[in-house]
Amino acid sequence: MSRRRRAWLAWSTVAAALVAVVVVWPQALGLSGVYGPAQVVALRGVATVAGAGAAVLVAVLALAIRRARWPLAAVAGVIASATVLSAGVLLSRGLSSDPVPVADAPGEVRVLVFNTLYDGAGPEVVADLVTTSGADVVVLPETSAATTERAAALAGGDFQVFHHQVDVGITSATGLLVASSLGTYGEPQPDPSGGLGSFTVRSAAGSDGPPITAVHAWPPTADAMARWRSDTAWAVGRCQGVEGAIVAGDFNATLDHPALRSPASCADAAAERDAAAVGTWPAGWPSWAGAPIDHVLADARAWDVVAFSVLDPAGGSDHRPVLAVLRPAG
Numbered sequence: 001m002s003r004r005r006r007a008w009l010a011w012s013t014v015a016a017a018l019v020a021v022v023v024v025w026p027q028a029l030g031l032s033g034v035y036g037p038a039q040v041v042a043l044r045g046v047a048t049v050a051g052a053g054a055a056v057l058v059a060v061l062a063l064a065i066r067r068a069r070w071p072l073a074a075v076a077g078v079i080a081s082a083t084v085l086s087a088g089v090l091l092s093r094g095l096s097s098d099p100v101p102v103a104d105a106p107g108e109v110r111v112l113v114f115n116t117l118y119d120g121a122g123p124e125v126v127a128d129l130v131t132t133s134g135a136d137v138v139v140l141p142e143t144s145a146a147t148t149e150r151a152a153a154l155a156g157g158d159f160q161v162f163h164h165q166v167d168v169g170i171t172s173a174t175g176l177l178v179a180s181s182l183g184t185y186g187e188p189q190p191d192p193s194g195g196l197g198s199f200t201v202r203s204a205a206g207s208d209g210p211p212i213t214a215v216h217a218w219p220p221t222a223d224a225m226a227r228w229r230s231d232t233a234w235a236v237g238r239c240q241g242v243e244g245a246i247v248a249g250d251f252n253a254t255l256d257h258p259a260l261r262s263p264a265s266c267a268d269a270a271a272e273r274d275a276a277a278v279g280t281w282p283a284g285w286p287s288w289a290g291a292p293i294d295h296v297l298a299d300a301r302a303w304d305v306v307a308f309s310v311l312d313p314a315g316g317s318d319h320r321p322v323l324a325v326l327r328p329a330g
Contacts, residue, residue, distance in 0.1 A: 012071040013078060020082035023047055024089075026256070033258040035225050041256045042291040044086055045279065049289070051083035093255065094274030095288055098307040100133055100323060107328045108306070109182070109210070110134050111269075111296045114314070114321040115141040115250045115281075118170045121315025123147045127154035129314060133323050136182060140175035141197065141216035141250040148175030162214070164188045164199040172197045174249070176214040183207030195231045198249070200238060210302070213238040215249030215295075228252060232259035236297065239266035244302040246326065250319065251295050260295070269296040269324035272305035280320045283313035287320070296324035304329050 021028055024047070026037035040047055055076050062072035104110070112135035114126065119142070130138055130151065138159075140148055145163040152159040159177040162185070166172035174197030178185055184207045188199040196216040203209040217231035218224050232251055236259045239247040245266075253260055255276055260268065270276040270292060279290020287310060298305065307325040314321055 013074040016075040016078040020078055023051070024082045024086045027258075027261065032256050032261070033225070033229050035220065035222050038220050038225070038257060042254050042293070043289070044090060044254075044256070045277070045286075045289040048083055048086040048090060051079055051086060055080040055083055090277045090288070093271065093276035095277050097270070097275035097278050097310045098273055100309045100311070101307050101325055104134060104325075105306075105327060109136050109246070109303075109326045111137045111139070111246060111248050111324045111326065112321060113139045113141075113248050113250070113294050113296060113323075115216070115294065115317060115319040116143045116147065116315065117317040117319065118142050119144050119147050121317040123150035123154055125315035126151035129311070129321055130155040130177070133311075133321075135177075135323065136179040137212055137246060137248065138175075138177035139214045139249045140177075141214075142171055142173065143175040144170055144173055145175070148177070151175075152177050160185055162188050162199070162201055164190055164197050164214075166190075166195070166197055172216075174198065174214050174216050176201065176212070178209070178212060182209035185209060185212070191231070191234055193227075193230055193234060195227075195234075198231065198235065210244045210246050211238075211242045213245065213247040213249075215247060215251055217250065217252045219252045229258060232257065236260065236263050236266060239297040239299060240264055243299060245297075245299045246303070247297040248295065248324070250293060252293050254292050263297065265300050266297050267300040267303065267305055269298065269305045269308040269326070270310075270322070273308035275308050275310065278310045280310055280322055282318045283320045284318070290320075294319055294322045296322065296326075298324075298326050300329075302329055303327065 031037040058076040162176040185201040191198040220228040280294040303326040311321040
């Protein structure tokens, strides 16, 4: 092999390896919170399938193009290795979720998260989900006050209803239902950065219900990466820094992204139940292909996660609902 071909082989392999790292494990280069890699790694299932197809295509080209055989073969090998690694990550996180448990044990809290997509899933759909899942806490990003209140009434009315909206757009509106069995809660305490309607409620004097944070983080668009990082870090901080906390909603982030990489004493319900690779958005895609961006976090010192379910698409929403069942630790 000539010196020129050896150099081409080396540079092709290095370039392919760098691209593979950015796609499969951008956190190794500190890029998982950077625009581009952050979006690609969120869709790890799609990237894995695309990688498998690319490896086969490059391997075929290596057989067909004699002069470029070894560089192309090396690139195919790198792509194949990265694909296997990415598939391993998906399998280790889990591609199936629990069935919804039928009965509650004493002290259990059921947390339902459902981004309704600008009220696309109406109050009847939300109420049906609440009643069939037996939810005690219901977080509803992108949901109007009217839909939140009507859903609570249709679900039996035994809920305290909260709502926070940052501006006139329903994207910044978040609803929260808390079952009366958890006690009485005070007024919402919004995320001080504004965000998309995230807020926390705490039990009022004489009640001992857990602190609850309803989350809707800013999406990681090109002009809002800093805001996205701030929103997700704030949400995880509500779990890490508050005893007994439950934090749930649309984080617009997966376990590959900075805020959720190491939540310390905060347990991610999907990860605890080996379901952290089950996609929740977009709802129209197969669950293995979607991004698992809807989460329920809980203070691991106070709660054990006994079930986590990604439910079927409902109404006109582009998110799948998720349900976590938490039990007091110990």
